[in-house]
Amino acid sequence: MTAQNDVFSFEVKVSHVSANPIRVKISADAADLERLARQWHVPEVQSFEAQLELGRWKRDGVRVKGHVSSTIVQECVVTLDPVTQQIEEDVETVFLPENSRLAKRTLDGNGEMFLDPDGPDLPEVFSGDSIDVGAVVAEFAALSIDAYPRKEGLEYTDRIESDSSADKKPSPFAVLQGLKDGESDG
Numbered sequence: 415m416t417a418q419n420d421v422f423s424f425e426v427k428v429s430h431v432s433a434n435p436i437r438v439k440i441s442a443d444a445a446d447l448e449r450l451a452r453q454w455h456v457p458e459v460q461s462f463e464a465q466l467e468l469g470r471w472k473r474d475g476v477r478v479k480g481h482v483s484s485t486i487v488q489e490c491v492v493t494l495d496p497v498t499q500q501i502e503e504d505v506e507t508v509f510l511p512e513n514s515r516l517a518k519r520t521l522d523g524n525g526e527m528f529l530d531p532d533g534p535d536l537p538e539v540f541s542g543d544s545i546d547v548g549a550v551v552a553e554f555a556a557l558s559i560d561a562y563p564r565k566e567g568l569e570y571t572d573r574i575e576s577d578s579s580a581d582k583k584p585s586p587f588a589v590l591q592g593l594k595d596g597e598s599d600g
Contacts, residue, residue, distance in 0.1 A: 422450050424548025426468060428509075428540070431476050435469030438480075440548060450484075454556050457496070458487040464551040466505065475537065476509045482551040490565040497563040505554045508537040509545045 424440050442450065442462035450459040466480035484501040538550070 420449060421453055422446055422462075422548050422552045423546050424551075425544040425546050428476055428511075428543050428545060431468050431470060433470050435467045438464075438466045438468060438547065440464040440466070440551065450552060451486075453552065454486070454559060456486050456488050456559065460485040460487060460498075462552075462555070464505070464547075466547060466551070468547070471508050471510075474511055476545060477506075478509065478545075478547055478550060479506045480551075481505060482555045484555045486559065488560070488563040490568070491562045492568055493565055495565050497565055499560055499563060501555050501558045503554045503558050505551055507550055509540050510537045512539045512541045 422442070424438075426438060430436065440463065442459070447459045447462060450462055451457065462482075462484045464480060464482040466478055469477050469479075471477040482501070482503050482505055486499050486501065487496050488499065489495070490497045538545075
């Protein structure tokens, strides 16, 4: 588990967000890049930047929309050589205060929540007067990290395929087939 001060964060005061959207640019410094590498469990994060637009949503919500870019280095799952991945991800989410009626989850008669897989994501809930847009963009980028990075051009020439005919075991019913064939002769 990561400590709170070991997680990438960039807080924005909700009171500074008006009906006219504000632009926020996040650029990670060296300490932030190290923090992201630990958070994402990768050897190195070379760059991390986000361009966001924050505006009011409905009456008391905040819509965050923008783009996050990052360059990370991981180990190839085959050779353990360094592999660089460029992450380009669009970001869009809505934040609602925890006491907002729009933040309440509606349940059906069985106490289950209906989620439309093709519909918009559920709003994030915040308390106080700040939202952590840094955590949001870091999460969007993290979801794009290749779980099994491979070095480009890597081919499996040393891989040995087994002979499928050699692995075939005789059918347990082959003995019965022999008995049936013997009956018709006699």
